[in-house]
Amino acid sequence: MPSYIQRPSWYLPDSAATGEDLFLNRRDFLKSMGIGGMIAGGLSVPSFAQGPTPTADLALPDFTRNPKFADVGRAITDEHVGTTFNNFWEFTKAKNVSQYTENFKLDPYTFSIDGLVEKPLTLSLEDIERLGYEERVYRFRCVEAWSMTVPWLGVPLAKLVALAKPLSSAKYVAFKSFFDPEQAPEQRVKSKYIWPYYEGLRMDEAMNEMGFVATGAYGKRLLPQSGTPLRIVTPWKYGYKGPKSVVRMTFVDKQPPTFWSDAVKSGEYPFYSNVDPEVPHPRWPQAEEKFITDKANVADVEIIPTLRYNGYEEQVGHLYKGMPRKLI
Numbered sequence: 001m002p003s004y005i006q007r008p009s010w011y012l013p014d015s016a017a018t019g020e021d022l023f024l025n026r027r028d029f030l031k032s033m034g035i036g037g038m039i040a041g042g043l044s045v046p047s048f049a050q051g052p053t054p055t056a057d058l059a060l061p062d063f064t065r066n067p068k069f070a071d072v073g074r075a076i077t078d079e080h081v082g083t084t085f086n087n088f089w090e091f092t093k094a095k096n097v098s099q100y101t102e103n104f105k106l107d108p109y110t111f112s113i114d115g116l117v118e119k120p121l122t123l124s125l126e127d128i129e130r131l132g133y134e135e136r137v138y139r140f141r142c143v144e145a146w147s148m149t150v151p152w153l154g155v156p157l158a159k160l161v162a163l164a165k166p167l168s169s170a171k172y173v174a175f176k177s178f179f180d181p182e183q184a185p186e187q188r189v190k191s192k193y194i195w196p197y198y199e200g201l202r203m204d205e206a207m208n209e210m211g212f213v214a215t216g217a218y219g220k221r222l223l224p225q226s227g228t229p230l231r232i233v234t235p236w237k238y239g240y241k242g243p244k245s246v247v248r249m250t251f252v253d254k255q256p257p258t259f260w261s262d263a264v265k266s267g268e269y270p271f272y273s274n275v276d277p278e279v280p281h282p283r284w285p286q287a288e289e290k291f292i293t294d295k296a297n298v299a300d301v302e303i304i305p306t307l308r309y310n311g312y313e314e315q316v317g318h319l320y321k322g323m324p325r326k327l328i
Contacts, residue, residue, distance in 0.1 A: 054107040055125060055229040060221060061133040063153055069136035072311065074304075076137060077148035078294040079218045085292065086225045087142070088244060090177075090184035090197065101224035104183050106245060109229050113163075115251035116170035121163070125215060125229055131159040135219075136212060138235040141275050141310045146290040146301070152233055153216030158207045160249070166203070170251035173206045175199045175232055178245045193263055199243045200256035200271070201234065202319075210235060210315050236309040236316045238273045272320070272328035277306040279325055
């Protein structure tokens, strides 16, 4: 098995890909998700009697594949490719991220929830995974016009939102990733990038059934290059909307800033960033994508049409009814 992935002919160079110059009715929704009873049953107050178990020693919870999210109509990407062809700019601008993250870890891991909530929380990975662990197969679409299919492990984001008990004034959720320059070399470099990585969602987006908090993939815990120990997955949006190695979630009343929107001021990476074949990136079209399945060197890909909302229009299209497509 090769220790690196050779860049194929269709691969966009880093400078081109990222520009180096640079409420739904909440009560009814929770009831439909089966969350109301969960909160009433006491899971809204996780136990902190014992300290969090180091992630490296934490056994993977039992899980089954959620039948509602078991088939996306195309093959699952080979595990080796899916876990070694990555973007993680905190470590490198190259795709062979695994060479730079071998020793990366956040142990013991804690996840903070604050902002417009009834009571701030500090959770361990175990606390989060007790909300209902499952596997979901999702399409993954990068803004660079390549795509994969990934079997994620984790919990619905809506359950984590419910656990936080946000106030009615909370309209957005802001996420913040880790900051550790000793482990992440790019965080030591003086540049226009403002670390740690930060992203955000509208509240109704975060509560949609498609949102996912992933702590594993391919039947295993997330590897360092994949965003250990926890990442956000929003499969109807471009990949950069799903931050890796997230350590904080803050509920706010105004649209939060996002990393790439701040880094590239030309509007190439707007807040919504929903997958849309009719809205090209300023420097390349989005009507087609390079779907990577099982080629170890990803030299051969299948060119397929890009679907609006990455094929999840039925699930999320209503969230953007009446909004101009060029903004999303």
